[in-house]
Amino acid sequence: MKILIIEDEKELSDVIRQSLEMEAFLVETAGDYRSALDKIISFDYDCILLDIMLPGGSGLSLLQELKSTGKSDNVIIISAKDSLDDKLAGLNLGADDYLTKPFHIAELTARVKSVLRRKSFQGKHLIEIANLTLDHEERTVVVDGNLLALNRKEFDILMYMILNKNRLVNKTSLAEHVWGDYMDDSDDYEFIYSQIKNLRKKLKENRAGIEIQAVYGIGYKLAQL
Amino acid sequence: MNLLNHTLKYLSIALLGILSVWAVLFYINMLDEVYDSLDDGLDNYKMLIVDKVREDPATLSRNTFGEGNYEIFEISEQEARKVRDVYQDTLMYMQNEKDLEPVRMLSTAFFQNGKHYELKIISSMVEEDDLIEDLFFALIWLYVALLASILLVNNLLLQKVWKPFYDILEQLKRFRLGKEQSFEPVETNVKEFRVLNETVGTLVNHAVDIYSSQKQFIENASHELQTPIAISMNKLELLAERNNLPESDMETVGQVIQTLERLTRLNKSLLLLSKIENRQFSDAENVSINLIVKDLAEEFADFAEFKDVTISVDEKADLHVLMNKDLAAILISNLLKNAIVHNTSPGKVDIEINPNSFKITNSSKAAALDPEKMFHRFHKGSNDKNNTGLGLAIVKAIVGFYGFEIRYWFDKEHVIEVFLMA
CATH class of the missing domain: 1.10.287 (Helix Hairpins)
Structure with a gap:
């Protein structure tokens, strides 16, 4: 899997690259409009992370270029602009997703994997991990052939954790992903703990080959047993 | 009160003053002229009488005013020396009016055949009270007629003259920063309006630039x-x-x-x-408050359950409002979040949707809040470290943006009601 990061802020670009390399992706970076244009013309990428404000030109015109060659569907815009106009313009130009800075690493990983999954397994929406099979269209989880009864939030948590398996997931990131934007500001997200507890119990009772571990002070991690 | 009638108000007061002063001056002048003319008449009459007396001494015995309007008395020389020509106002019984009426009287003296005589001549005079009354009514009619004609002229003529001004005003009223629109200069030959045109145009462009x-x-x-x-x-x-x-x-x-x-x-x-x-949320749509409230109550369900707070929604009406959907959701979610966070455990949050308002009531440990301060930026009612102190300021800004009204009161529980329609 080859991923291109188009981001002028080198430190941010580096930290994203490090994180994606931990997922064993092949990562390239471009720091300005010119080099980004060269790269997208010369090579094919499975996913492109695109900043809108770039030295030398706008990310939106790069997107236009990608659209004209039919390659804009695997683009995730990462922008500090939380402006609706940009979001709409980007999505109209065929971008797959729009992520506002600052974001959590786990959220970016989940979004990148969603893009890759849509791209590589057209029509197939099953994810397999250990003895679990997730169908994210039907929103069902099967463990060793037995259906695991999960509520909506539990499924979302499990899905997010699986997309970030073996990675540290910040609890704020989890809360925002599962409970939505309106939940920011509300306490220490302690309330997500009870949902996690139920999910853990169900996984354990069904002898699932995965476990959600608490990481002291930060959040959670999904590990394969 | 519009500009035209406003000027009329001051004009009517000024006119009243001017007319009153004018009336007094007119009255004094007229009276002066009347006296002057009467006195001239009396003087002339005196000469005629003195001439007549010389021809007909029998007249000297007329010592009461009769039909001739004069009387003659014989007086001593000493007295005669003191007499000067004096015109004075006095009262006299009039047959026709059957009342005492003012008359003008000339007292004088003359010398005839070695004897001194005093002569008094009268002439009937204007009745001052009648004059004043007539003048007063005439002035009132003049005043009313003046005001009526000014009002008429104002409304027909001035309205036409001021049209460019009202056109500019109308444009300014409709002007909103952040909406794509420019200021259209109004056609006019009047210098002041042209200046206004230019000034407003510059100001608007400047504001748009800064914006x-x-x-x-x-x-x-x-x-x-x-x-x-x-x-x-x-x-x-x-x-x-x-x-x-x-x-x-x-x-x-x-x-x-x-x-x-x-x-x-x-x-x-x-x-x-x-x-x-900065009014950057210009796009509005028909938003169902009921739907947003129900969605948010669902979103907050887990959080509320964790806090042991029960949320209930009472839909007394179907409330729709024309506003930006994101802002509607932010408005309600900020209030709802506050109601859940600042609550007792166990506690409750009641949301009531009325025909033109919605009301959020929550139980709380805290006493009544200061409605003046609670909506201020960075005003912190609690020392919750995750509270940015901006939630209610945002609520207030949204309410202000749409001209809604928000009320807070405390009646054992905290109540916040937002009126979305006047």
Whole structure:
């Protein structure tokens, strides 16, 4: 899997690259409009992370270029602009997703994997991990052939954790992903703990080959047993 | 009161003064002229009488006023020396009016055949009270006629003259920063209106320029702030993932990440607040408050359950309002979040939707809040570290943006009611 990061802020670009390399992706970076244009013309990428404000030109015109060659569907815009106009313009130009800075690493990983999954397994929406099979269209989880009864939030948590398996997931990131934007500001997200507890119990009772571990002070991690 | 009638108000007061002063002067002048003419008449009469007396001495015995309007007395020389020609006002019984009426009397003396005589001649005079009354009514009619004609002229003529002014006013009234529209100069030959045209035009363009540069500034500032936050946060997340930190260091890293998250929220809230206050949410749609309330109650369900707070929604009416959907959701979610956070455990939040308002009532440990201060920026009612102190300021800004009204009162429970329609 080859991923291109188009981001002028080198430190941010580096930290994203490090994180994606931990997922064993092949990562390239471009720091300005010119080099980004060269790269997208010369090579094919499975996913492109695109900043809108770039030295030398706008990310939106790069997107236009990608659209004209039919390659804009695997683009995730990462922008500090939380402006609706940009979001709409980007999505109209065929971008797959729009992520506002600052974001959590786990959220970016989940979004990148969603893009890759849509791209590589057209029509197939099953994810397999250990003895679990997730169908994210039907929103069902099967463990060793037995259906695991999960509520909506539990499924979302499990899905997010699986997309970030073996990675540290910040609890704020989890809360925002599962409970939505309106939940920011509300306490220490302690309330997500009870949902996690139920999910853990169900996984354990069904002898699932995965476990959600608490990481002291930060959040959670999904590990394969 | 519009401008035209406003001038009429002052004009009517001024006219009243001018007419009153004018009336007094006119009255004095007229009376003066009347006396002058009467006295001339009396003087002439005196000469005629003296001539007549010389021809007909029998007249000297007329010592009562009769039909001739004069009387003659014989007087001593000493008395005669004191007599000067005196015109004076006096009263005399009039047969026709059957009352005492004012008359003008000339007292004088003359010398005839070695004897001195005093002569008094009268002439009937204007009745001052009648004169004043007539004058008064005439003036009132004049006053009313003047006002009526000014009103008429104002409304027909001046309205036409002031039309460019009202056109400019109408344009300014419709003008909203952030909406794509320009100021159309009004056609006029009047110098003042042309100046107004230019001034308003310059002002509007200036405001639009500042507005767009401020908008640009806000966006750039957010960009500049959010990228360093993103770098710091993501680096810390990777640091925590390396798995070689002792637990106490992990906790510190976690705390710093939380602080950065708080900074992000603060930045986003400030941005939102500026955007609302800069009227950057111009697109409005027909929003169902019922739907948003129900969706949000569902979204907050887990959080409320964790806090042991029961949320109930009472839909007394179907409330729709024309506004930006995101702002509607932010308005309600901020209030709802507050109601859940600042609650008792167990506690309750009741949402009531009425035909033109919605009301959120919550139980709470806290006593009544100060309705003056609670909506201020960074006013913190509690020492909850995750509270940015901007939630209610954002609510207030949204309410102000749409001209809604928000009321808070305390009646054992905290009640906030938002009126979406006047």
